[in-house]
Amino acid sequence: MNDDPDLPLTPARPDQTVSAPGLMSRISVVWVVPLVALVVSLGVAWKTFQDRGVPIQIAFSDAAGLVPGQSVLKYRQVVVGKVEKVGFTNDLTATLVTVRLDKEMAPYIDKDARFWVVQPQIGFSGISGLDTVLSGVFIEGLWDKTFTGPAPAVFTGLNREPLGAPPGSGSWVRLTAPDGGSLIEGAPVLYRGITVGQLRDLRVNETGDGVVIDAFIKAPYDKRLTTSSLFWNTSGFSVSLGPSGVKLNVRSLSSLIQGGVEFDTPVSGGQPVRRGEAFALFDDETTARDSIFADTTETRVALSIYLDGSVRGLKTGDPVNLSGVKVGEITSIGIDTLPAPGGSQSVVQRVDFAVTPERLGLAAGADRADVLAFLSDEVAQKNLRARVASAGLLGGSLVVDLVSVENAPPALLEIDAKPNPVIPSTAPEISDFTASAEGVITRLNALPIEQVMDSAISLLDSTTKLIGQDDTQKAPGALLALIADARGVIAAPDLQAAPAALRGALEETQKFMADLNSAGTVGSVGGAMDRASAAADAVTASVEGVPRLVETLTGLGEKANALPLDEITRNAADLTATLNRLAGSEEMAALPAALSQSLDALSVMLKDLQAGGATGNLNETLGSARKAADAVAEASARLPQLSEKLEATIRDLDGVLASYGARSDFNTETVATLRQLRTTAASFDTLVRMLQRNPQSLILGR
Amino acid sequence: MDRARHSEEALTARAAGLVGCRACGCVSPVGTATCRRCGARLDPVHALSLQRVWAWMLAGLICYIPANLYPMLRTATVGSTPAENTILGGVVELVHAGEWAIALIVFSASVLVPIGKFIAIAVLALSLRAHATLSSHRRHRLLEIMEFIGRWSMVDVFVVAILSSLVQLGFVVQIHPGPAAALFALSVAFTMLAAQSFDPRLIWEKDQGPQA
Numbered sequence: 001m002n003d004d005p006d007l008p009l010t011p012a013r014p015d016q017t018v019s020a021p022g023l024m025s026r027i028s029v030v031w032v033v034p035l036v037a038l039v040v041s042l043g044v045a046w047k048t049f050q051d052r053g054v055p056i057q058i059a060f061s062d063a064a065g066l067v068p069g070q071s072v073l074k075y076r077q078v079v080v081g082k083v084e085k086v087g088f089t090n091d092l093t094a095t096l097v098t099v100r101l102d103k104e105m106a107p108y109i110d111k112d113a114r115f116w117v118v119q120p121q122i123g124f125s126g127i128s129g130l131d132t133v134l135s136g137v138f139i140e141g142l143w144d145k146t147f148t149g150p151a152p153a154v155f156t157g158l159n160r161e162p163l164g165a166p167p168g169s170g171s172w173v174r175l176t177a178p179d180g181g182s183l184i185e186g187a188p189v190l191y192r193g194i195t196v197g198q199l200r201d202l203r204v205n206e207t208g209d210g211v212v213i214d215a216f217i218k219a220p221y222d223k224r225l226t227t228s229s230l231f232w233n234t235s236g237f238s239v240s241l242g243p244s245g246v247k248l249n250v251r252s253l254s255s256l257i258q259g260g261v262e263f264d265t266p267v268s269g270g271q272p273v274r275r276g277e278a279f280a281l282f283d284d285e286t287t288a289r290d291s292i293f294a295d296t297t298e299t300r301v302a303l304s305i306y307l308d309g310s311v312r313g314l315k316t317g318d319p320v321n322l323s324g325v326k327v328g329e330i331t332s333i334g335i336d337t338l339p340a341p342g343g344s345q346s347v348v349q350r351v352d353f354a355v356t357p358e359r360l361g362l363a364a365g366a367d368r369a370d371v372l373a374f375l376s377d378e379v380a381q382k383n384l385r386a387r388v389a390s391a392g393l394l395g396g397s398l399v400v401d402l403v404s405v406e407n408a409p410p411a412l413l414e415i416d417a418k419p420n421p422v423i424p425s426t427a428p429e430i431s432d433f434t435a436s437a438e439g440v441i442t443r444l445n446a447l448p449i450e451q452v453m454d455s456a457i458s459l460l461d462s463t464t465k466l467i468g469q470d471d472t473q474k475a476p477g478a479l480l481a482l483i484a485d486a487r488g489v490i491a492a493p494d495l496q497a498a499p500a501a502l503r504g505a506l507e508e509t510q511k512f513m514a515d516l517n518s519a520g521t522v523g524s525v526g527g528a529m530d531r532a533s534a535a536a537d538a539v540t541a542s543v544e545g546v547p548r549l550v551e552t553l554t555g556l557g558e559k560a561n562a563l564p565l566d567e568i569t570r571n572a573a574d575l576t577a578t579l580n581r582l583a584g585s586e587e588m589a590a591l592p593a594a595l596s597q598s599l600d601a602l603s604v605m606l607k608d609l610q611a612g613g614a615t616g617n618l619n620e621t622l623g624s625a626r627k628a629a630d631a632v633a634e635a636s637a638r639l640p641q642l643s644e645k646l647e648a649t650i651r652d653l654d655g656v657l658a659s660y661g662a663r664s665d666f667n668t669e670t671v672a673t674l675r676q677l678r679t680t681a682a683s684f685d686t687l688v689r690m691l692q693r694n695p696q697s698l699i700l701g702r
Numbered sequence: 703m704d705r706a707r708h709s710e711e712a713l714t715a716r717a718a719g720l721v722g723c724r725a726c727g728c729v730s731p732v733g734t735a736t737c738r739r740c741g742a743r744l745d746p747v748h749a750l751s752l753q754r755v756w757a758w759m760l761a762g763l764i765c766y767i768p769a770n771l772y773p774m775l776r777t778a779t780v781g782s783t784p785a786e787n788t789i790l791g792g793v794v795e796l797v798h799a800g801e802w803a804i805a806l807i808v809f810s811a812s813v814l815v816p817i818g819k820f821i822a823i824a825v826l827a828l829s830l831r832a833h834a835t836l837s838s839h840r841r842h843r844l845l846e847i848m849e850f851i852g853r854w855s856m857v858d859v860f861v862v863a864i865l866s867s868l869v870q871l872g873f874v875v876q877i878h879p880g881p882a883a884a885l886f887a888l889s890v891a892f893t894m895l896a897a898q899s900f901d902p903r904l905i906w907e908k909d910q911g912p913q914a
Contacts (some may be wrong), residue, residue, distance in 0.1 A: 028753035030899070034761035070785070250856070304863050
């Protein structure tokens, strides 16, 4: 700044250094920026223009779902172009879709390129094109590397996806059938139950008397195809009623709804198929497989038979069997007149059929002469005859059987007959199902079913009545009471006391006899011996009664065994318990002692007698002794039984004690019942006697 | 009228033989290289500054044209083919969708403002050459508005940036910025630079320059 105060207020005007007007100083360096931007933009624009695809035009019958700018063209599921415009052809008969195809794909588009619109499809055999639900409809293209010709200006789009477009992906054959059956477009082609292809383009043939169907079989299954392959319809389901019963045949659900075709190559030797090879479509598998034998290339020998009787139901195509194996089939059925024995003419049924030599067992290549020679031999030597027979479950269908008939009247194969050689026939063997059924029913009617039923009913009634009777129902109870009585009798204390007394008495007797011996009174001994003998006889007599009693008791025991065991056992247990108490009681214990004492007294008395030496009253004494012996005999008669019962009682007792234990309640009650038992013992005795007298009364309840 | 009078009376730094610092406003004698106070470089007013304006504007314009032709957004949603939207296409779609308010915002931020800016810069630059019908005050006002509003053009770029970073739902929705986003951002940046390099001193000095 200038410090001079005299200077005017106007600011100083310093010298401006003006640089040389060079190019660089006159043009800002910033201009580089728009230049670069321009270059880059132009470059991008150029690249975009360069990368712009090639437009192709495709005519579709309709362009459903195609959106310009959005829908794409795909090749093997990769986007290779975009729909630019959807318009119409000049004549408005189709839509014209302009697709901008990627540049690198453009060289491969030639005249064989195919385009179709992929749309979601839900069919019986599955869902396809599901991806288009999300992404929208797109065009799929298919072409390959080989150049076949320049691309047309407008491609014609297909209505649906072509099958087997890439070479080697399958084979096309053509099926012919009298009608379309239940087949529809897209129905599956099966091979052993597996879907291996599709039917396409079902159409009526040119003459209008049949249909033609294109079938595509995917690789590698098309390897199974030869010219001898068979195709048959598997549509729906089939029910067949044959000799083996009812057979229901359903293939896949898909084929049930939309039909289907199955194929197989049962015989070898076929040639590889050409594209579009024609095959006949059979109605079912059986027909198809039978058709192998109906092959026109095979030799078939026509024969005839004449049927005397009227045979209804035989029809063309029915099998002709030899030994149950089909060797041919009926070709026609007609009427013929034959000269009758009386000079007149008779009308007979003529059945023509054809047999295949191979099936007759003749060598391959056998001709008509071989067949006729064979049959002629069979007819002449083995009585081969033709016979109409029924077949099938109900005998409804008929076949012609060639069978050997024994004792048939001799006949020959009429080789020269016109129009065909005639095989002699025999009477038909037609099972009359209705007649058989009627016979069965007649026989059923004849059966005395009603009488049998009446008898059975009355028997059952009687049984019911018997069972229902009060007496019958009471029987077991009565038997129980009987057993209880018997036990009571046996358990009587008198009886139980007897053995000890008996032993004492016997000992005394022995002693007494010894004394008698030693006394030397021989004179009277004889008489005494007689008495003693008589006493012994009495003992024997009374002992003889024992077995009977034992028998009775055994019988009683057997009856008892058959009775309701639970209750009986329980009662028996109670009884034995009672008996046990009885045996253990002081009275019982005292009883033998008392007996012993009285016997001791007897002994003393006898000793007194011995000591007294009073031979005079020996007789009286012996009489007393005999009485005593009688008593002993009576007592001893019951002895074995008693010991048995006592043993049983002790056995039972052990079990009862084990189960009951030492329960005071039980014991006291047992003692109480003991007395009741004793009082009723007498009445039981009478019952036992009554039973012995008349055992049947128990059973019959009288 | 008032402003016109003001302009008549004002003394410009140039007329006083000074050069103003654009950073801090301190004036220094003409020829000084750096500001005495803040040390910023002192640019003498000369025609090159106007060239810079033109250059930046042209660059912005070059970028703006493809920015409108190329897609701004690539949207891939499940159930449709990937959609590409240009700026105007997006506006049209918004209008079709009934989103008038958003359409208006996008349209003004992406179309009206940039184009207005180009026009404003062009008008300002041209007005320095020919006989301007605009007064200097109006021109200055215009410059202020342009600078203020210019930054809002970036709204569109931000929308794209935010969308493409937030909306990445994989299979369901994917949004990617298109080439136009970068171009548009460049264009906005260039026009901002153009507005920046416009030296407001030129407005006033043009009026007084001949007198001096």
